[in-house]
Structure formats: C-alpha cells, structure tokens
Amino acid sequence: MKIGSTKLPGNLFLAPMADVTNLAFRLLCKEHGADFTYTEMISADALVNENRKSVLKSLSAPEEGAFGIQLVGSKPETLSAAALFVEEEYKPAVIDVNLGCPARQIRDTGCGSALLEKPDKIYAILKELSENLGERTPISAKIRLLESEKKTLEIARLIEKAGASALTVHGRTAKEMYSGKSKLLPIKAIKEELSIPIIANGDIRDEKSAAEALEFTGCDGLMIGRAARGNPFIFRRIRNFLETGEYLISEKDSESKAGFKSEERQKPWEMREKKRGEKREENPLAEKLQIRQFQDFETYVKLLEKYELLNSTNLRIHAHWFTKGLRGSRQLRERINNLNDSKAIIELMKAVSEDQCKK
Numbered sequence: 246m247k248i249g250s251t252k253l254p255g256n257l258f259l260a261p262m263a264d265v266t267n268l269a270f271r272l273l274c275k276e277h278g279a280d281f282t283y284t285e286m287i288s289a290d291a292l293v294n295e296n297r298k299s300v301l302k303s304l305s306a307p308e309e310g311a312f313g314i315q316l317v318g319s320k321p322e323t324l325s326a327a328a329l330f331v332e333e334e335y336k337p338a339v340i341d342v343n344l345g346c347p348a349r350q351i352r353d354t355g356c357g358s359a360l361l362e363k364p365d366k367i368y369a370i371l372k373e374l375s376e377n378l379g380e381r382t383p384i385s386a387k388i389r390l391l392e393s394e395k396k397t398l399e400i401a402r403l404i405e406k407a408g409a410s411a412l413t414v415h416g417r418t419a420k421e422m423y424s425g426k427s428k429l430l431p432i433k434a435i436k437e438e439l440s441i442p443i444i445a446n447g448d449i450r451d452e453k454s455a456a457e458a459l460e461f462t463g464c465d466g467l468m469i470g471r472a473a474r475g476n477p478f479i480f481r482r483i484r485n486f487l488e489t490g491e492y493l494i495s496e497k498d499s500e501s502k503a504g505f506k507s508e509e510r511q512k513p514w515e516m517r518e519k520k521r522g523e524k525r526e527e528n529p530l531a532e533k534l535q536i537r538q539f540q541d542f543e544t545y546v547k548l549l550e551k552y553e554l555l556n557s558t559n560l561r562i563h564a565h566w567f568t569k570g571l572r573g574s575r576q577l578r579e580r581i582n583n584l585n586d587s588k589a590i591i592e593l594m595k596a597v598s599e600d601q602c603k604k
C-alpha cells in the first residue's frame with residue numbers, strides 16, 4: 246500500500262496512542278510485524294514554542310525506518326509551522342493530523358474531534374499542510390464518525406479534496422468515546438466514496454476481527470490500537486492469518502521447538518474467551534505464550550533504557566498490559582502498584598518470568 250509517494254511494506258498500522266506508542270513500543274511492534282507506526286499525538290502549539298525539547302525527547306531513531314508523526318492542533322498556520330519543523334528534524338514518512346480525539350482537554354482547545362464540527366477549518370488545515378509539505382511528505386488524517394453518515398461522508402470528501410493522501414476512520418463517534426461497538430458500515434461507505442487509501446480502525450483485536458474488517462469495508466489497511474498494548478505479537482498473528490488463513494500461535498521456530506500439535510493451536514484464544522473466574526485448564530502452550538509476554542516486556546524495558554525513556558509511571562502501565570490474561574495477573578498488578586520505582590518493577594517482572602520458565 247502507498248500513502249502519497251510513500252510505499253509501505255504492508256497494511257497493518259499501529260494506532261497512535263498517548264503514553265503508549267513511544268519509540269520503544271513502536272520498535273517492538275515493528276519487530277512483531279507492524280508495517281507502519283505513528284507517534285502519539287504531539288501538540289503543534291508545543292512544537293512551535295520553547296517547550297518542544299521535552300515533547301521531542303527520543304521521538305525517533307534512525308533504526309526505526311519509516312514512521313509517521315501525528316500532530317494535534319487547530320490553527321492551520323501553527324500546524325504548518327510544527328509540521329515543517331518535525332519534517333526537517335525527523336524526516337517522517339507521513340504526517341498525520343488528529344481530527345478524532347474525544348478527550349475533553351483536547352476538545353476544549355478546539356482540537357481533535359472538536360474540529361469535526363468545523364469542516365471549513367479541517368479543509369484549511371489540510372490544504373495548508375498539503376500545499377506546504379505534501380509533495381515531500383504526504384499528509385494523512387484520522388477521524389471518528391459524526392452522528393449523521395451524510396456529514397461523515399462530507400468530511401471525508403473534504404479531507405480528500407484538501408489534499409490528504411490517506412484517511413484513518415475509527416468507527417465510533419466522539420460522544421461514544423470507547424463504548425459500544427465500532428461500526429464498519431460507515432467506514433465501508435467512506436471507502437466506496439473516496440479514492441485515497443482508507444484505513445479501518447476500531448475494535449480490531451484478533452485474527453477474525455481483522456479479516457472481517459478488511460473484507461467487509463474493502464479498506465486498504467487496518468489500524469490496531471488497544472489490542473496491541475502488552476501484546477505486540479498481535480501483528481504477527483493477524484498478518485499470518487490474513488496471508489494464510491491459519492492461526493499462528495507462536496513463531497515457527499519456537500513452535501517447532503515446543504513441539505506443538507496443530508490441534509492445540511487455537512486453545513489459548515479459546516481460553517481467553519472464558520468467563521472471569523472460570524477455572525482454566527492446564528495448557529502448556531498457554532504457558533509458552535505467557536513467557537513470550539514477559540520476553541516482550543523485557544525487550545520493551547531494554548528499548549526504554551536504550552532511548553532513555555524509562556520512567557516508573559509509563560513502566561507500571563505497560564507492566565499491567567503485559568501481564569493481562571496471565572494466570573494470577575490481578576495479584577501481580579496489585580504488587581506492581583505498590584512499587585514506586587522502575588528498578589523494583591523490572592525485578593518483580595523478572596522474578597515472575599523466571600518462575601514461569603521453571604514450570
């Protein structure tokens with residue numbers, strides 16, 4: 246798939262997520278097969294004033310390869326100045342504009358999803374960015390749905406007309422926040438209407454939901470957000486399923502080492518769907534997957550250290566996600582909560598991981 250002149254290796258995107266998609270996490274997801282990643286949203290206002298040093302700390306590194314920077318702002322001239330600055334400094338492959346964030350503090354400044362109520366402003370922003378940068382660095386946008394499908398389509402058309410090279414659509418309105426189910430039908434309608442690549446987003450959490458979203462909407466790409474937290478391996482699973490129709494439980498190497506039988510392949514995912522509190526069966530494959538989660542956490546920590554991004558708040562949140570679904574995870578998370586420095590969290594995770602390996 247291509248965004249403007251930028252050719253991407255595939256169509257699986259990691260969603261921009263504040264406090265999640267830092268450089269370390271993006272590298273981890275790429276290692277697991279994410280084709281393209283975006284930074285979390287960066288305030289255009291912060292970029293054009295002296296605060297920019299802190300927001301740009303370890304924003305990217307040469308080994309990251311092609312990546313996108315997402316900007317959030319409301320004034321065309323500020324967004325344009327911010328985009329020119331990051332373009333010059335970091336050479337992103339794509340610059341994305343956040344037109345969907347429903348958070349109050351963002352909406353109150355007229356940014357994110359507040360802009361969806363101001364089509365003229367959206368047009369002005371994207372036109373300015375496309376004219377100033379578009380030939381060198383393609384511009385993309387990310388929206389949520391509006392209450393009316395007609396208005397959503399109008400906004401989508403306007404985004405294309407203004408010169409954007411791709412559009413990501415999260416199938417919920419801003420009012421819905423994260424409630425209910427993300428809708429595929431309006432995304433399909435946008436895909437049918439526009440010529441630029443459309444990326445479907447919302448509730449893609451496993452092989453089945455990914456294949457369904459791609460097939461039903463006919464979209465060019467898929468963007469995965471919450472399901473990747475603590476589980477970057479999801480990209481490998483989904484890619485494998487889309488390419489072969491097979492469920493992949495583990496990388497081929499470790500699979501053969503572990504000697505899993507094919508009929509065992511689906512078990513852990515079935516187990517995950519079991520109701521809370523229901524007794525889980527012993528499953529050696531699940532144990533292997535738990536070890537993988539710890540290994541991924543360990544890699545995440547190493548990358549945080551390498552890029553000087555380690556801090557206890559971020560580490561605690563990620564440790565919670567990396568332990569999700571593990572046996573005894575609730576108690577483990579309580580223990581993590583009681584620790585207030587990174588070193589102690591890393592040591593606890595290491596000890597639990599070593600315990601798992603011994604089993």
Ligand SMILES: Cc1cc2nc3c(=O)[nH]c(=O)nc-3n(C[C@H](O)[C@H](O)[C@H](O)COP(=O)(O)O)c2cc1C
Nearest residue numbers: 260261262263285286343415447448449469470471
């Ligand atoms: C913690 C968190 C932070 C997010 N931050 C951003 C952001 O910075 N920019 C953005 O466009 N969307 C942001 N989102 C929305 C996601 O990119 C995505 O659209 C949404 O989570 C739906 O996809 P999912 O169901 O795969 O999670 C955020 C979502 C979460 C949960």
